[in-house]
């Protein structure tokens with residue numbers, strides 16, 4: 544089986560750099576799709592309370608016959624949760640729904656700066672972390688400004704920051720900030736939900752390597768150090784997105800893909816989600 548590299552988080556926990564995302568996978572399809580991904584070799588699943596498929600993710604992990612300790616599972620706190628008390632309850636609900644006694648990584652899904660005191664929520668995350676039932680805690684969709692606030696007002700530095708990141712939104716400044724503060728950057732929508740794949744530069748680089756544009760984009764992420772978890776419900780694509788470890792992009796290829804950055808978001812700006 545392919546050895547997926549791991550990234551060591553700021554508390555020593557190892558996370559597989561390539562995982563499988565389950566956003567928009569319908570609950571009825573999620574168990575079988577995740578089982579497929581585990582069969583292909585993925586050992587890192589990225590779900591969220593909001594995706595409504597935690598139950599099926601938990602079932603797939605159990606039904607795979609693979610030891611729970613060999614699969615890294617992330618979930619994320621829903622946006623409707625505002626207080627510390629609600630956060631602790633929501634974490635329990637995630638564990639119950641997944642059927643797990645611990646999570647590998649629990650994230651604040653969005654900061655929601657106007658409607659939620661995310662510092663209070665983060666303090667509850669620190670309690671969860673200290674209880675040992677989340678091996679690591681982190682945030683998602685946090686800008687430099689939100690991270691600075693956590694840095695000044697709380698104790699535990701987030702292990703990861705999961706943000707929209709693909710060739711059209713390379714997030715160089717935020718990645719540099721994360722890295723200076725010991726925070727690993729995870730790239731959501733790593734292939735831009737498919738929107739970047741027709742780009743002539745990606746098509747050219749792909750044909751030079753006899754690969755697909757999706758493989759070139761995912762390889763670009765891996766070589767620059769991003770943690771990725773492409774989503775697909777299509778078995779052939781699940782396999783394609785995992786076949787990344789027998790080719791390498793040159794410095795020139797890397798620069799050509801990086802030059803596609805145009806600050807182009809497909810999702811909302813984090814300040815606007817409230």
Ligand SMILES: NC(=O)c1ccc[n+]([C@@H]2O[C@H](COP(=O)([O-])OP(=O)(O)OC[C@H]3O[C@@H](n4cnc5c(N)ncnc54)[C@H](OP(=O)(O)O)[C@@H]3O)[C@@H](O)[C@H]2O)c1
Pocket residue numbers: 563564565566567589590652683684705706730731732733734735736737740755757758772773774775776777780781783784
């Ligand atoms: N924290 C957040 O706020 C946040 C937001 C969005 C996403 N995420 C996480 O990031 C994960 C990935 O992002 P995403 O699901 O938005 O988008 P993505 O992985 O960039 O793209 C998924 C889309 O691309 C298609 N696709 C997958 N592999 C392909 C390939 N090799 N060739 C052509 N098309 C391909 C899929 O189609 P089919 O499924 O039809 O094959 C699907 O429509 C999510 O599943 C979730 O875990 C987090």
